[in-house]
């Protein structure tokens with residue numbers, strides 16, 4: 714059987730890296746992207762972890778659609794097809810709603826929503842005539858429930874959920890499955906600022922039924938399940954991976 718391929722945006726750190734390692738362990742040829750040259754270069758803080766597992770990391774901003782489309786095309790030309798696209802790259806903000814300026818609003822919307830949509834679009838255009846494919850969008854529990862200091866971020870994550878359902882329906886006839894995963898609070902650079910505030914951190918742990926933050930690796934198995942042939946009848950669905958947070 715041909716080796717399956719996956720492209721994961723924002724795979725140099727955090728959740729994307731956890732998912733990349735899970736797919737590599739499952740035998741996929743993994744491609745990932747990121748922007749920072751420090752995490753893409755070799756060396757102690759670099760991408761040696763990826764090289765060891767045969768994971769190929771490429772430098773590209775998800776907002777640069779021609780660059781993203783070119784990476785997808787390169788994978789298709791080399792391996793015959795891109796079996797799965799995982800739109801994971803995202804940025805957070807803890808600016809109060811009243812303080813968000815145009816630049817910050819644009820950055821959050823462009824990265825978390827517009828780029829996700831355009832990557833879906835590029836992938837669809839590339840493979841619509843060759844059997845379709847599988848898209849997994851990484852949203853957030855903050856796309857489902859509200860909290861303070863996350864207004865525009867929550868809006869983009871809610872929009873990703875709605876878009877996932879809409880694309881699942883629009884592209885079902887072309888053989889595409891489109892699903893989303895909503896992580897709860899996961900231990901990555903994005904949640905570092907919460908961990909630094911001990912009282913807030915302890916309160917959060919109390920509120921999570923499983924009493925711990927998730928790890929990036931906790932997202933790998935749900936993503937692998939959605940990408941598998943066994944999930945061929947699952948589309949337009951939102952899987953929540955949050956230690957029970959939103960079940961309360």
Ligand SMILES: NC(=O)c1ccc[n+]([C@@H]2O[C@H](COP(=O)([O-])OP(=O)(O)OC[C@H]3O[C@@H](n4cnc5c(N)ncnc54)[C@H](OP(=O)(O)O)[C@@H]3O)[C@@H](O)[C@H]2O)c1
Pocket residue numbers: 722723724725726727728729746747748749750752773774775776801802803804805824851852853854895896897898899900901902903904
């Ligand atoms: N951590 C959580 O608790 C949590 C919860 C729910 C949802 N999420 C979502 O999960 C996803 C990953 O979060 P994380 O916690 O792993 O974040 P993270 O630790 O900050 O890592 C973000 C990754 O995305 C890349 N990235 C950011 N902006 C990019 C851009 N414009 N173009 C290309 N790559 C970009 C980063 O690499 P560079 O900086 O090198 O570009 C990095 O690899 C995000 O969509 C986030 O909203 C996270």
